[in-house]
Amino acid sequence: MKQIAIVEDDPDQKENYAAALRRQGYEVVTFSNRQEAEEAFAKELPDLAVLDVMLQDDHDAGFELCKKIRTINPKLPIIFLTARDAESDRVSGLRLDAWDYLIKPITLDFLAVRVSSLFRIADTLHERESQENTERTEYGDLSIDESSMTIRWQGSILELTMTEFWIVESLASNPGHVRSYEELMQVTRQTVVEKNTINGHIRRIRGKFKEFDSGFNCIKNVFGVGYRWNC
Numbered sequence: 001m002k003q004i005a006i007v008e009d010d011p012d013q014k015e016n017y018a019a020a021l022r023r024q025g026y027e028v029v030t031f032s033n034r035q036e037a038e039e040a041f042a043k044e045l046p047d048l049a050v051l052d053v054m055l056q057d058d059h060d061a062g063f064e065l066c067k068k069i070r071t072i073n074p075k076l077p078i079i080f081l082t083a084r085d086a087e088s089d090r091v092s093g094l095r096l097d098a099w100d101y102l103i104k105p106i107t108l109d110f111l112a113v114r115v116s117s118l119f120r121i122a123d124t125l126h127e128r129e130s131q132e133n134t135e136r137t138e139y140g141d142l143s144i145d146e147s148s149m150t151i152r153w154q155g156s157i158l159e160l161t162m163t164e165f166w167i168v169e170s171l172a173s174n175p176g177h178v179r180s181y182e183e184l185m186q187v188t189r190q191t192v193v194e195k196n197t198i199n200g201h202i203r204r205i206r207g208k209f210k211e212f213d214s215g216f217n218c219i220k221n222v223f224g225v226g227y228r229w230n231c
Helices: 009-022 034-043 059-074 087-095 107-134 161-170 183-186 193-211
Strands: 003-007 027-031 050-051 076-082 100-103 135-139 143-145 150-153 156-158 178-180 220-221 224-227
Touching: 003 034, 003 059, 009 027, 027 034, 027 178, 027 220, 034 059, 050 059, 050 107, 059 076, 059 087, 076 107, 087 100, 100 107, 100 193, 143 161, 143 220, 150 161, 161 183, 161 193, 178 183, 183 193, 183 224, 193 220
Parallel strands: 003 027, 003 050, 050 076, 076 100
Antiparallel strands: 135 143, 143 150, 150 156, 178 224, 220 224
């Protein structure tokens, strides 16, 4: 069951929103001020947050609370639900990466539909991210994405040729294991490959890593045998 947090200082509005969302099958927790919400969110975040901008005497409490949430989870769906309808306030809310900025008064049906819509978007993004992660393999600072055939080192994309990609993938997928020249020749998918050709590929690969990390030293030569990934 998805949990929604409502941060609203008007008790009647707060209970009306909560009741409407509970009828849709959501678990709802409510808070009346920024301090209560921050203490709760520090322990556990909801699946979606509905924030009023002004809470009691704190005119920008919702904005500050949004910033706090974003330090914990940059992707959590957040809705501002407020009477503050100035364009500058809307801009401020969206710049904080809120997913929506709704102006009071709104109907309870509209709120429920909007929440449901944002959850569908969040679920779609999560599924897409999960699929991408299954195609990406991490080896410490090295990330290999087979779907796009890209390699990242410390977050930076290396401009590798397809052959260089295959060689790095082969070495890194068996860290510490020596890949012989004969094995690396097969990795290149080329019919005629000599040892010097493999050495040339490795030299260029090392150079491309060192463009981002001058201390890169993960590809070790095993004299007369081949290479291994040692990081």
